[in-house]
Every structure is written in C-alpha cells, then in structure tokens.
C-alpha cells in the first residue's frame with residue numbers, strides 16, 4: 001500500500017521492547033516504571049468501574065475531572081483556567097497531540113519542531129499537511145539560540161510544537177529560552193502546542209514553567225498533559241488539553257471524531273488523584289531522583305559519560321568517548337549481547353541526527369537497575 005503511514009516503520013519503543021522479550025533482556029528502553037503506582041488512585045478507578053457509570057461520558061470529559069484539572073494548574077502553575085471553555089479530556093497525550101495538530105494545521109502551513117522530538121510528532125504533522133522546519137538541539141545542553149529560531153520561522157509558520165521537559169534529553173526549558181521563543185511566536189503570529197507530559201517529573205529543584213503561565217503565550221498555547229505520567233500509570237491513556245477558548249473549540253472538534261471520549265472510571269480516578277497533597281508529588285519526584293542517582297553513578301563507575309538529567313524517567317549516555325559513533329548498532333549489541341534494552345537517541349531525529357547518545361529508563365526497582373549494571377559490566 002502506498003501511503004505515508006503504510007511506509008512508516010514500527011516505533012522504536014515497540015521494536016525495542018519486542019527485541020528485549022526475544023533476548024530476555026532487562027528492558028530499560030520504553031519508558032514505564034515498574035512500580036505499581038499509587039494504590040488509592042488505582043482503587044478509585046476500580047471502584048468507579050464497579051459502582052459507577054461505564055457508558056459514554058461527556059465529549060469534553062467528566063465535569064469533575066475538568067474542574068480538577070483547572071484547580072491542579074491553578075495550584076501548581078498559578079494559571080486561571082475556565083474549566084468549561086478551556087479544558088478538554090483526551091485519550092492520552094497522544095490523542096491530544098493528534099487532535100491539536102489536525103485542528104490547527106492546514107496543508108502547506110509550516111510547523112517548527114525541535115529535534116530530538118518525540119516519535120509521534122513528525123508523522124502527525126506530515127499527515128495534517130504541515131511542512132516541518134527543524135531546530136536541532138545538541139548534547140550536552142540541548143539548547144537553541146536566536147539564530148536557529150530565525151532560520152526556522154517564516155511568514156508561513158502556523159504552529160510550534162514544543163516539548164518541555166524534553167523526552168529524551170531530560171532537560172527543562174529555561175525561562176530565558178521560553179521568553180526568546182515567545183518573541184518569535186508573537187512576531188510570526190503562531191500557536192505553540194506544548195507537550196508538558198513530564199511536568200511533575202523534575203529533579204534537583206529545577207522548576208518546570210508551563211507556557212500557559214507566560215503572559216505573552218497565555219492565549220497562544222495549547223498545553224498537553226498526561227495522567228499516565230502524572231501518576232506513573234503509563235497504560236492509562238488519560239490526557240488533557242488546556243487552551244484559550246478558540247483553540248479549545250477547534251481541538252474539541254477534532255477530538256470528537258478521533259476518540260470522542262475516554263473511559264469514565266479512569267477519568268474519575270484521575271480527578272481524585274489530581275487533588276492529592278503536595279507530598280505525593282514531591283515523594284514521587286524524590287523516588288525517581290534517587291533511582292536516577294543510583295543508576296547514574298553505576299553507569300559512571302562502568303566508564304560511561306552520563307549527560308545531565310533534570311527531568312523525565314531517562315538518563316542519556318554519550319558513547320563518543322568510548323570511540324563509538326553509531327547508537328543504533330550499539331543498542332542492538334546491548335540488547336543481544338548484554339541483555340539490556342536501551343533506545344538510540346538518533347530515533348528522535350529526522351535529519352542532522354545525533355548518533356552518539358543512548359537513552360536508558362531508570363524508573364525501575366533497585367534490583368532491576370543493579371541487575372542491568374551487572375550485565376553492562378560483563379559486556380564492557
């Protein structure tokens with residue numbers, strides 16, 4: 001068959017997980033924690049399914065969840081959201097991305113994308129008829145500058161697709177970089193679709209700034225979130241869009257023809273979870289930070305050059321100091337010969353690929369991380 005989607009390969013996350021199963025490898029590729037997640041939130045979903053409503057919920061999402069989302073972002077980012085006109089519940093951040101891009105892009109519109117980029121972005125932009133303009137970020141800082149933005153923006157720029165905190169780099173966009181970007185977004189009259197799914201998984205007191213909280217971007221931002229990441233329940237696929245009414249209205253139209261709605265018991269549980277005390281979110285960050293530090297020091301002991309990590313479940317190593325330049329070949333050897341699955345960061349680029357960074361998911365129990373380190377030590 002001859003179509004864009006028919007020509008795409010299976011995603012690197014799925015193919016690496018498949019290889020991990022075949023080789024009985026420890027899977028530090030696809031990003032998911034091995035902790036079962038907060039029991040009260042899981043129980044709320046079970047109770048809601050047993051006791052509650054299992055028929056179609058409202059297309060915009062359950063009112064209690066939309067109110068909880070507005071209250072949550074008021075609490076964490078000081079953003080005032082009108083839950084009725086500015087909040088939409090989606091089936092995962094992935095659907096939020098698809099609905100936003102389909103709703104906002106017309107064929108021929110240019111879309112500014114930052115590489116490394118999450119794997120769903122480019123296919124969705126292309127399918128919507130968008131013309132990608134890439135800004136390429138380089139390790140170890142993964143930052144952009146004004147000259148790069150100047151080259152990427154034009155009078156045809158319609159959308160900027162941003163991800164902060166950034167998967168796979170593990171960076172959080174600094175306020176000065178957001179302000180620089182905001183100047184371009186205003187000058188070119190663009191909309192920012194900002195994927196903030198990792199907003200709660202930040203470390204070392206680095207604060208995530210939601211683009212909605214930046215006055216110049218308040219009316220121009222589509223914020224995307226994911227309960228799967230907020231509660232480390234990645235299979236749940238409850239996502240959200242928060243955006244000014246005209247953007248929200250357009251995206252809702254796309255959403256109604258993509259999934260229309262999202263399982264009501266999961267929505268009920270997420271509404272409950274978003275109201276949890278600050279201690280829960282802090283505790284989660286501290287647990288992940290401890291796992292990050294344990295795994296980073298183990299990798300360094302083995303001679304890996306570990307790149308800075310301010311956020312996400314992911315640590316990157318630079319393989320160039322080992323005399324290596326092909327991250328894909330290295331990851332294939334790792335899964336087959338060492339029995340450890342990781343993700344080659346070049347998979348997050350469309351062009352000008354960085355091929356010397358390898359991403360490991362550290363959101364695992366100590367014994368799993370230690371087991372992976374032992375296997376890597378035997379391999380090295």
Ligand code: PMP
Pocket residue numbers: 031091092093094095118163167195197225226227228229234237238239
């Ligand atoms: N965006 C980014 C940057 C992600 O890392 C992920 C998943 N890890 C998603 C979107 C998808 O989120 P969801 O599972 O809620 O669809």
Ligand code: GLN
Pocket residue numbers: 011013014029030031032167
């Ligand atoms: N977001 C996850 C990651 O970066 C993968 C999600 C997926 O498998 N599509 O590992």
